[in-house]
Amino acid sequence: MRRYFGRKLLIYVLTFFLAVTIDWLIPRFMPGDPVQTMLSRAALHAEAREVMYGYYVRAFGLDVPLWQQYLNFWNALFHGDLGTSVYLFPQPVVKVIMRAVPYDILLLLPAILLSWFAGNHFGAIAARTRWLDNTLLPVGYILTATPYMWLGILLAWVFGIVLGIFPIAGAYSFELRPHLSGAFLASLLKHWFLPFASIFLVKFGGWAIGMRNMIIYELESDYAHYLEALGTPRKLIRKYAFRNAILPQITGLALDLGVIVAGALVTEVVFSYPGIGYLILQAIQNQDYFLIQGCFLFIIIGVLLANFAIDIAYVIVDPRTRLGMTGEGA
Amino acid sequence: MSLQVEELTVYYQTLKGDVRALEEATFRVADGEIMGLAGESGCGKSTLANSLILLKPPMRLVKGRVTLDGEELPIHDMERMNSYRFERISIIPQYAMNALNPTQKIGKIIADLVRWRQVDFDDILPELKRRLDLVHLSYDVLDMYPIELSGGMKQRVVMVLSTLLNPSLLLADEITSALDVSSQKAVMEMLVSFRGWEFVRSVIVITHDLSILYQVADSILIMYAGQLAEKASTVAIIRAPRHPYTRMLISSLPEVGVKHAERRLTGIPGTPPLLLNPPEGCRFRERCPVAFEKCVDVPPFIQIEPGHFVACWKEFETNARA
Numbered sequence: 153m154r155r156y157f158g159r160k161l162l163i164y165v166l167t168f169f170l171a172v173t174i175d176w177l178i179p180r181f182m183p184g185d186p187v188q189t190m191l192s193r194a195a196l197h198a199e200a201r202e203v204m205y206g207y208y209v210r211a212f213g214l215d216v217p218l219w220q221q222y223l224n225f226w227n228a229l230f231h232g233d234l235g236t237s238v239y240l241f242p243q244p245v246v247k248v249i250m251r252a253v254p255y256d257i258l259l260l261l262p263a264i265l266l267s268w269f270a271g272n273h274f275g276a277i278a279a280r281t282r283w284l285d286n287t288l289l290p291v292g293y294i295l296t297a298t299p300y301m302w303l304g305i306l307l308a309w310v311f312g313i314v315l316g317i318f319p320i321a322g323a324y325s326f327e328l329r330p331h332l333s334g335a336f337l338a339s340l341l342k343h344w345f346l347p348f349a350s351i352f353l354v355k356f357g358g359w360a361i362g363m364r365n366m367i368i369y370e371l372e373s374d375y376a377h378y379l380e381a382l383g384t385p386r387k388l389i390r391k392y393a394f395r396n397a398i399l400p401q402i403t404g405l406a407l408d409l410g411v412i413v414a415g416a417l418v419t420e421v422v423f424s425y426p427g428i429g430y431l432i433l434q435a436i437q438n439q440d441y442f443l444i445q446g447c448f449l450f451i452i453i454g455v456l457l458a459n460f461a462i463d464i465a466y467v468i469v470d471p472r473t474r475l476g477m478t479g480e481g482a
Numbered sequence: 483m484s485l486q487v488e489e490l491t492v493y494y495q496t497l498k499g500d501v502r503a504l505e506e507a508t509f510r511v512a513d514g515e516i517m518g519l520a521g522e523s524g525c526g527k528s529t530l531a532n533s534l535i536l537l538k539p540p541m542r543l544v545k546g547r548v549t550l551d552g553e554e555l556p557i558h559d560m561e562r563m564n565s566y567r568f569e570r571i572s573i574i575p576q577y578a579m580n581a582l583n584p585t586q587k588i589g590k591i592i593a594d595l596v597r598w599r600q601v602d603f604d605d606i607l608p609e610l611k612r613r614l615d616l617v618h619l620s621y622d623v624l625d626m627y628p629i630e631l632s633g634g635m636k637q638r639v640v641m642v643l644s645t646l647l648n649p650s651l652l653l654a655d656e657i658t659s660a661l662d663v664s665s666q667k668a669v670m671e672m673l674v675s676f677r678g679w680e681f682v683r684s685v686i687v688i689t690h691d692l693s694i695l696y697q698v699a700d701s702i703l704i705m706y707a708g709q710l711a712e713k714a715s716t717v718a719i720i721r722a723p724r725h726p727y728t729r730m731l732i733s734s735l736p737e738v739g740v741k742h743a744e745r746r747l748t749g750i751p752g753t754p755p756l757l758l759n760p761p762e763g764c765r766f767r768e769r770c771p772v773a774f775e776k777c778v779d780v781p782p783f784i785q786i787e788p789g790h791f792v793a794c795w796k797e798f799e800t801n802a803r804a
Binding site for chain 2: 373379380382383470471
């Protein structure tokens with residue numbers, strides 16, 4: 153057991169190092185210069201511009217050779233410093249990200265968990281109910297195959313513009329400041345609903361299809377046939393099948409949860425929802441090295457933690473993994 | 483009394499039409515009899531066994547009735563049949579090594595199965611342990627997952643589990659086909675002991691291996707292409723077979739003491755017919771060396787000597803002349 157987790161941990165540390173290095177490299181490969189972009193917004197005299205440029209380049213630590221920037225980056229990272237945002241200068245990246253994260257969690261955690269729960273149960277029922285399989289499942293296929301931004305825009309258009317029930321932008325009404333009150337919470341909920349529903353719908357279809365296929369596979373397996381030949385009630389056979397079919401779904405769920413901090417880029421862009429996905433888009437458009445790095449760092453950590461959680465969860469729920477650890481390849 | 487099968491006819495429904503896998507099977511298995519059911523692949527052995535316990539689509543019951551201990555089995559009714567399965571008629575499946583749910587402990591699987599039979603697991607536990615002992619398994623297996631056991635151990639668990647409620651008829655479907663020769667013998671002897679210990683009353687052993695049946699079976703039923711060919715005591719089938727197919731089958735077995743480098747093993751020329759549109763009459767007639775014009779009619783399965791049944795026109799003719 154200890155050797156198993158020791159090896160896993162080593163792999164995770166290596167992955168983290170490589171991923172963060174790539175994360176540092178990629179923004180710097182982009183053509184252009186973030187400071188230039190920033191200064192070009194202000195109409196300045198040539199001399200003033202030169203002075204300002206020198207100042208900002210030093211402030212962001214971009215005046216030293218690349219290898220030194222890289223070392224400085226790791227050094228700062230271990231001190232919990234992700235640098236200063238270029239686009240939202242002079243706010244620290246950590247603060248910018250922390251402001252966006254609650255919206256992601258609020259939006260994605262319920263969407264992912266509820267769609268997982270509902271999709272799995274619906275898929276399991278559809279697997280053994282012919283009319284449901286023939287009517288509602290194709291809808292699931294269509295939902296999953298729909299280009300997401302199109303569905304998002306459609307929802308925004310129908311419910312936001314045509315029917316005018318839901319607002320189409322922001323996380324709360326522009327007239328309000330975030331505070332604890334009924335009016336603010338109501339506004340928050342109203343703005344939350346459409347992005348939530350669009351993610352829920354698409355994910356629900358995906359989970360339901362996966363579960364349906366897994367259940368059919370399990371019900372056709374040898375152990376199910378044996379139980380049937382022994383006259384076991386359907387209820388028990390389905391219980392066994394469901395338990396086995398849910399295993400791959402758990403992996404999927406954990407991977408989904410891992411990217412929560414990444415936000416749902418397209419959803420957040422469509423509905424102008426101020427989560428990390430929206431932030432990433434802004435950061436890329438403004439060549440904000442530090443904000444891009446910061447956002448992706450969160451994603452890397454999230455994915456790695458989720459994978460580690462799956463490794464642990466599998467040891468608990470699937471005896472085959474647990475017992476396999478004592479054998480070769482452990 | 484035991485098992486009485488009358489005119490059992492089962493087809494498989496396919497898009498191209500019915501596959502006529504079992505035609506007019508009529509035979510009986512006496513109390514305490516171990517009957518071997520033999521024939522080549524696709525001859526309908528497993529169809530016969532499955533239709534006795536789990537007849538479900540694409541299988542379709544065309545006609546026939548099955549009586550077990552004087553009571554007619556509702557084989558066409560999946561739900562009503564449930565109360566007979568496991569308690570009165572049970573099966574050791576062909577895939578015994580994969581027959582247990584991989585994510586549940588064996589003890590839990592057994593407990594779940596008996597609970598539906600109004601049997602308390604704790605009540606049956608001493609008997610279960612005794613039986614595990616008899617098949618040389620430790621009680622620890624109850625606390626293990628199926629993957630922790632070897633293939634042979636899993637098969638023995640399934641043998642104990644399938645017979646736990648002392649069914650009157652046990653179907654053993656190709657239980658030796660995945661085993662080496664010495665394990666085959668051990669498993670077969672265990673099956674005979676099961677009858678001795680009265681865990682089961684009668685057994686139908688389905689196999690394509692006649693030499694195994696010779697060791698354990700009281701009688702052998704030979705099938706060809708969905709039709710019954712011959713049923714007789716094991717000795718009669720091996721020493722004095724009457725159906726031409728049985729004769730050719732027996733003669734294509736290797737014999738001890740014969741060097742097959744000098745005398746080539748003879749097979750049966752030709753291949754069995756497809757059962758989607760099988761030929762009329764005796765389905766063996768195209769490969770049969772003694773076939774004649776009468777063979778275009780289906781020969782009845784008739785007793786020609788006490789306990790010796792055969793379906794062959796030529797045989798009836800020779801018998802009548804003698």
